Amino acid sequence: AQSVTQLDSHVSVSEGTPVLLRCNYSSSYSPSLFWYVQHPNKGLQLLLKYTSAATLVKGINGFEAEFKKSETSFHLTKPSAHMSDAAEYFCVVSEDNQGGKLIFGQGTELSVKP
Amino acid sequence: SAVISQKPSRDICQRGTSLTIQCQVDSQVTMMFWYRQQPGQSLTLIATANQGSEATYESGFVIDKFPISRPNLTFSTLTVSNMSPEDSSIYLCSVERGRDRGYTFGSGTRLTVV
Numbered sequence: 001a002q003s004v005t006q007l008d009s010h011v012s013v014s015e016g017t018p019v020l021l022r023c024n025y026s027s028s029y030s031p032s033l034f035w036y037v038q039h040p041n042k043g044l045q046l047l048l049k050y051t052s053a054a055t056l057v058k059g060i061n062g063f064e065a066e067f068k069k070s071e072t073s074f075h076l077t078k079p080s081a082h083m084s085d086a087a088e089y090f091c092v093v094s095e096d097n098q099g100g101k102l103i104f105g106q107g108t109e110l111s112v113k114p
Numbered sequence: 115s116a117v118i119s120q121k122p123s124r125d126i127c128q129r130g131t132s133l134t135i136q137c138q139v140d141s142q143v144t145m146m147f148w149y150r151q152q153p154g155q156s157l158t159l160i161a162t163a164n165q166g167s168e169a170t171y172e173s174g175f176v177i178d179k180f181p182i183s184r185p186n187l188t189f190s191t192l193t194v195s196n197m198s199p200e201d202s203s204i205y206l207c208s209v210e211r212g213r214d215r216g217y218t219f220g221s222g223t224r225l226t227v228v
Contacts, residue, residue: 034216043221044157044206090156094217100145100210101172102217104156 002027004093006105014113019063019078021108023091026072033074034092034102035065044090050074061085086112120207120220127197127227134193135223137207142187144210148180151204151222160205163190197227 007022025031035047048059055067065076074091091105117140127133137146148160160180161169169182183191194201207220 036219044219046216046218049216100147100162100217101159102147102149102157102208104158106156 002031002093002095002103004091004103004105006089006091006108008108009106010109010111012111012113013081015083016080019076019081019085019110021076021089021091021110023074023076023105024072025074025091025093027093027095029095032094033065033067034094035059035063035074035076036090036092038088038090038107040087047076047089081110081112083112083114086110118207118209118218118220120223122223123221124224125226127225129198129227131197132193132195133197133225134191135205135207136191137189137220139188139209144187146184146190147208147210147217148182148190148192149206149208149219151206153202157206160192194225197225199227201225202227 003026005024011021013019030052033050036044037047038044047063048057048065050057050067058064063076063078065074067074087110089108089110093103119138121136125133146163149157150160151157159172160175161171161182163169163182163184165184165187171177179195181193202225204222204224206222208217210217
């Protein structure tokens with residue numbers, strides 16, 4: 001069965017410093033992996049997705065994630081945090097044989113201090 | 115990517131009543147998904163709706179409580195029946211835009227049951 005674990009429920013960084021949001025997954029088959037962002041009182045926005053192509057995936061707003069099969073990880077990074085990055089981030093896994101079902105991690109709240 | 119119009123955006127309902135949430139997609143899609151996000155928590159899949167067949171419900175969700183309609187390839191409704199305060203959540207619909215194109219979410223319906 002597939003599952004997702006976000007290792008930190010809350011991450012706080014200073015503006016201009018790097019961001020690291022950690023995600024580990026469990027999957028029996030070839031997974032598709034996603035990162036979504038949810039700003040307060042806003043909808044979910046896709047940041048990036050991995051679907052068995054390049055293992056380093058670049059997304060919007062300067063975010064990127066690296067798929068590491070040996071570590072079953074898909075950590076999200078950004079070189080320099082901006083105040084507007086403050087939001088809830090979800091790591092999500094989907095398997096081809098699960099009919100499009102998405103499994104969401106518990107979310108990581110990112111705070112950015114000035 | 116697809117544009118999803120979801121309504122209502124929010125509602126406050128009396129316990130024991132029902133609320134129907136609508137999602138309209140700007141193009142035809144095979145599957146539509148309904149999720150629930152309880153306060154401070156992650157998203158959980160309620161059911162998958164295919165046009166022309168009964169929805170497939172996840173463990174813990176039943177058709178009598180969350181009846182779903184899917185009359186055509188661009189529209190679906192989710193009804194929250196006989197509501198109680200525990201049903202207070204954000205409900206979201208989602209569609210897949212192809213394996214390499216990720217999933218698009220509606221803006222959500224924030225439901226408060228009093």
